[in-house]
Amino acid sequence: MTNAAQIATTLGWAALVAYALSAILYTTSLFRTHPAIGRAATAFAIVGALSNFGTLYARSVALHTVPYRDLLGSMKLFGFFLAVLNIVLELRHRDRSLGPFLMPAALAFLLLSVSLTSPVHADAPELKGPVFALHVTLNMLAYAAFAVACALSLLYLWVGRSLKKRAFSGPASRLPSLSYLERANRTSLSLGVLALSIGLFLGLFWASRMWKGEHPLWALDPKIWFALATLAFYIFVLVRARRGAAPVSTARLSVAGFLLVLLSYTAVNLFVSKLHDFTS
Amino acid sequence: MNLLFVGWDHRAAPLDLRERLAFTPEEAREALDGLFAEHILSEGAIVSTCNRAEVYGIAAREDSLDALTGFFSRFHSVDDTVLRQTALSGRGDATARHLFRVAAGLDSMVVGEAQILGQIREAHRLATAAGTIRTVTNRLFMSALECGKRVRAETALGQKPTSVAGLALGLAARIFESLKGRKVLLIGAGETAELTARLLADDGVSEILVTNRSHEKGEALAAANRGRAVRWEDRARAAAGVDLVLSATNATEPVLTAGALRTALHAAPRRGPLLVLDLAVPRDVETEVGELSDVYRYDLDALQEMADINARARASEIPRAEAIVEECVLKFQEWRSGLLQADVVRSLREKLESIRRVELEKHAGKLAALSAPDRAAVERLTETLVAHILHDPTVGLKEGDGSERLERAAAVRALFRLDESTK
Numbered sequence: 001m002t003n004a005a006q007i008a009t010t011l012g013w014a015a016l017v018a019y020a021l022s023a024i025l026y027t028t029s030l031f032r033t034h035p036a037i038g039r040a041a042t043a044f045a046i047v048g049a050l051s052n053f054g055t056l057y058a059r060s061v062a063l064h065t066v067p068y069r070d071l072l073g074s075m076k077l078f079g080f081f082l083a084v085l086n087i088v089l090e091l092r093h094r095d096r097s098l099g100p101f102l103m104p105a106a107l108a109f110l111l112l113s114v115s116l117t118s119p120v121h122a123d124a125p126e127l128k129g130p131v132f133a134l135h136v137t138l139n140m141l142a143y144a145a146f147a148v149a150c151a152l153s154l155l156y157l158w159v160g161r162s163l164k165k166r167a168f169s170g171p172a173s174r175l176p177s178l179s180y181l182e183r184a185n186r187t188s189l190s191l192g193v194l195a196l197s198i199g200l201f202l203g204l205f206w207a208s209r210m211w212k213g214e215h216p217l218w219a220l221d222p223k224i225w226f227a228l229a230t231l232a233f234y235i236f237v238l239v240r241a242r243r244g245a246a247p248v249s250t251a252r253l254s255v256a257g258f259l260l261v262l263l264s265y266t267a268v269n270l271f272v273s274k275l276h277d278f279t280s
Numbered sequence: 281m282n283l284l285f286v287g288w289d290h291r292a293a294p295l296d297l298r299e300r301l302a303f304t305p306e307e308a309r310e311a312l313d314g315l316f317a318e319h320i321l322s323e324g325a326i327v328s329t330c331n332r333a334e335v336y337g338i339a340a341r342e343d344s345l346d347a348l349t350g351f352f353s354r355f356h357s358v359d360d361t362v363l364r365q366t367a368l369s370g371r372g373d374a375t376a377r378h379l380f381r382v383a384a385g386l387d388s389m390v391v392g393e394a395q396i397l398g399q400i401r402e403a404h405r406l407a408t409a410a411g412t413i414r415t416v417t418n419r420l421f422m423s424a425l426e427c428g429k430r431v432r433a434e435t436a437l438g439q440k441p442t443s444v445a446g447l448a449l450g451l452a453a454r455i456f457e458s459l460k461g462r463k464v465l466l467i468g469a470g471e472t473a474e475l476t477a478r479l480l481a482d483d484g485v486s487e488i489l490v491t492n493r494s495h496e497k498g499e500a501l502a503a504a505n506r507g508r509a510v511r512w513e514d515r516a517r518a519a520a521g522v523d524l525v526l527s528a529t530n531a532t533e534p535v536l537t538a539g540a541l542r543t544a545l546h547a548a549p550r551r552g553p554l555l556v557l558d559l560a561v562p563r564d565v566e567t568e569v570g571e572l573s574d575v576y577r578y579d580l581d582a583l584q585e586m587a588d589i590n591a592r593a594r595a596s597e598i599p600r601a602e603a604i605v606e607e608c609v610l611k612f613q614e615w616r617s618g619l620l621q622a623d624v625v626r627s628l629r630e631k632l633e634s635i636r637r638v639e640l641e642k643h644a645g646k647l648a649a650l651s652a653p654d655r656a657a658v659e660r661l662t663e664t665l666v667a668h669i670l671h672d673p674t675v676g677l678k679e680g681d682g683s684e685r686l687e688r689a690a691a692v693r694a695l696f697r698l699d700e701s702t703k
Contacts, residue, residue, distance in 0.1 A: 159454070160553070160574070160576075163454060163455065163576050164570065164576065166578075166582050166585060166586075168585065168586045168589050168590075169589050169593070173454070176457075177453060177454055177455055177456055177457045178454070178455050178456075178552075178553045179455060179456040179457055179552055179553065180457050182551075182552055182553070241551075243549060244549030244551045245549065246573045246574045247551075247552060247553060247574055248573050248574050249573070
């Protein structure tokens with residue numbers, strides 16, 4: 001194992017520990033309102049995100065290309081984006097309510113990627129271009145934004161339900177207002193749709209250049225169709241929401257959309273797609 | 281230095297008596313001048329709210345407490361016996377404890393209410409302008425304000441509203457981030473609607489719509505709050521287009537039905553949740569309205585439920601608030617005893633110095649026979665003696681906790697008869 005690969009592994013474990021502590025502290029802060037708990041949760045999230053970035057960078061040095069061209073690498077990036085979006089939203093809105101949802105998810109993705117990671121090896125030269133790097137990065141950003149939208153939607157449904165049931169105390173009473181959750185959900189959906197649109201376009205552009213000879217039927221890959229269907233679904237949800245659809249239905253559709261993302265990210269990649277199986 | 285207070289509050293004094301004892305700022309100024317002119321107080325400030333009329337100060341004479349009651353009896357033309365029967369009073373630390381509890385909202389009718397801090401600040405400002413606040417009362421009031429702020433920052437005592445307006449705003453905060461820029465529909469134009477309209481206008485809502493069976497009355501209320509009147513028959517459509525509906529009519533049948541609102545919501549898609557507050561008895565809004573998607577309906581029962589939860593939450597915070605008040609009292613007591621200690625040492629030094637001077641003068645004839653260097657040596661010797669005698673009491677007065685220091689200070693004053701020598 002090279003030095004860079006060793007550093008990547010060490011930083012990966014450091015990020016894992018920081019994410020775990022952050023997730024525990026965020027969840028605790030739902031039940032205990034001591035400000036020090038929330039501050040510590042944020043601090044560990046930042047340390048975790050920095051370590052996560054470090055592991056991605058060290059991996060890219062070892063690979064001489066983007067560090068997430070396989071499933072495990074992209075899981076690291078996904079976890080990183082979740083942590084970063086959590087920190088950005090928290091600092092922007094001075095609200096820690098998303099932490100208990102996003103940080104355990106970031107932890108889960110990192111845990112999978114760290115525990116299952118295989119030794120890094122050199123890539124095919126065609127995977128080294130900026131178009132491919134942007135394609136993967138933007139798709140991951142889109143998936144992370146959809147994950148955030150899903151978390152915001154779950155919070156919306158929880159707060160809404162507690163308000164309908166007149167639950168005036170308890171953890172739900174410490175969550176942000178419905179109006180904020182609804183607005184933040186639309187923002188996340190917009191970011192996700194934008195990133196996925198550009199990411200998919202770049203992917204199609206890259207594939208049309210690189211796979212023409214090797215995989216003449218690349219456009220028929222189920223992964224591509226599934227991704228396009230996911231994008232179409234999210235565009236439908238977003239347009240509907242912007243036209244004044246009931247926020248509860250947008251929240252439900254947003255959760256359903258993320259299930260599509262998970263399906264696309266796991267089952268479709270692993271079992272259906274031939275060109276996006278990431279195992280070779 | 282005898283710190284004291286006397287007052288009449290909502291627990292002991294009935295409302296009609298409190299009304300008579302209330303001070304306008306001008307009356308408070310006049311009363312403070314009178315208390316100084318009659319040598320009842322040497323420092324003082326008056327706190328006057330709808331729930332209390334209290335004076336805090338330093339007694340200028342032994343019978344200051346009695347004299348204060350007599351003064352207020354004359355000032356407000358109230359029977360002296362009634363005042364004595366309903367008065368609350370205290371001396372020393374009890375004074376600080378009382379004012380700190382008042383500032384913390386622990387003594388308020390609605391525990392934890394925040395307006396009292398502003399009223400204490402105003403009392404302090406007024407007495408400062410009158411020149412009746414000095415070292416001790418200034419410190420007392422500043423400590424009270426600090427204590428009140430600490431209680432609000434470190435406990436949830438003031439964060440849980442129990443008034444209808446506070447609860448409504450609390451619910452609005454859970455649904456919207458704030459009411460700023462929101463649209464509101466008031467159904468009814470009675471007293472509740474009028475009061476709420478004023479509160480909402482203060483809270484920065486963007487538009488107030490008013491609908492009332494009597495359109496003219498609705499128009500009048502809308503005009504008074506820069507709002508817009510809506511025809512009674514258009515109320516459901518108007519409700520579908522706003523963020524908050526507040527209904528408070530005297531109708532005996534529901535004035536907003538689920539069917540009408542559902543139809544209106546389908547006809548005009550909206551963005552975001554709708555909060556419906558039904559403050560009427562009997563209820564104005566059908567309970568089924570709360571089952572509509574993204575519509576959150578609350579009636580007075582729900583608000584009462586919320587008020588009970590908040591009251592319990594407030595009650596559970598009282599021990600923490602009381603502990604903070606005790607910490608503030610201790611801090612004030614320490615400051616006071618430090619001040620006392622400085623007074624005692626100064627008085628003791630002055631007494632010993634005067635004895636030294638008297639003795640030197642007594643022996644001036646004999647000292648005249650000495651050479652100048654010898655006379656200077658005698659001078660230095662007596663000064664050193666005084667300094668040595670003062671050293672141990674000075675150190676001793678700084679030892680122990682606040683109460684011990686007060687006791688030691690009192691003992692030194694009595695043993696050296698400092699009060700007699702300063703008269």
